[in-house]
Amino acid sequence: MVIISGNKPKPMSQILRDSVLINHPQAVRFSIAALTGGSLMDLAGLALTGTMIALFIATPILVFFSPIIVPSIVVLSMVTTGFMFSGGCLAATLAAVAWTYHYFTGKHPTVAEQLHCLKVKIGGKARDVKERVVDNGSQ
Numbered sequence: 001m002v003i004i005s006g007n008k009p010k011p012m013s014q015i016l017r018d019s020v021l022i023n024h025p026q027a028v029r030f031s032i033a034a035l036t037g038g039s040l041m042d043l044a045g046l047a048l049t050g051t052m053i054a055l056f057i058a059t060p061i062l063v064f065f066s067p068i069i070v071p072s073i074v075v076l077s078m079v080t081t082g083f084m085f086s087g088g089c090l091a092a093t094l095a096a097v098a099w100t101y102h103y104f105t106g107k108h109p110t111v112a113e114q115l116h117c118l119k120v121k122i123g124g125k126a127r128d129v130k131e132r133v134v135d136n137g138s139q
Contacts, residue, residue, distance in 0.1 A: 062069065102108045109117070 099108075
């Protein structure tokens with residue numbers, strides 16, 4: 001059977017094939033999303049299965065070695081805390097020694113010099129703000 005559409009006759013097999021095929025980009029997007037989602041779900045399931053197997057194997061080992069592991073973790077945390085504290089004390093000591101050295105050798109600015117420097121910085125910022133206000137007000 002041949003159906004004539006326009007001037008060209010089309011065979012019935014081509015008409016059926018054209019009506020069955022989906023040429024919508026939405027269908028392609030859905031199939032890609034479904035495949036991607038399914039693959040990610042499979043990977044999540046494998047990760048969960050691996051985690052459960054690892055916990056199943058590790059739990060007896062952790063229970064057996066807990067009298068050794070727990071005290072060793074406590075000792076290691078205390079040693080780490082001690083090293084961090086001693087490093088902080090060393091840094092504070094070095095800062096104090098450096099300040100004392102600069103103070104007694106006269107390489108530090110006096111209070112009046114520090115205040116003058118601060119006054120110059122604040123004055124410069126105030127001028128900048130004033131210029132911005134004037135520029136914005138004239139626009």
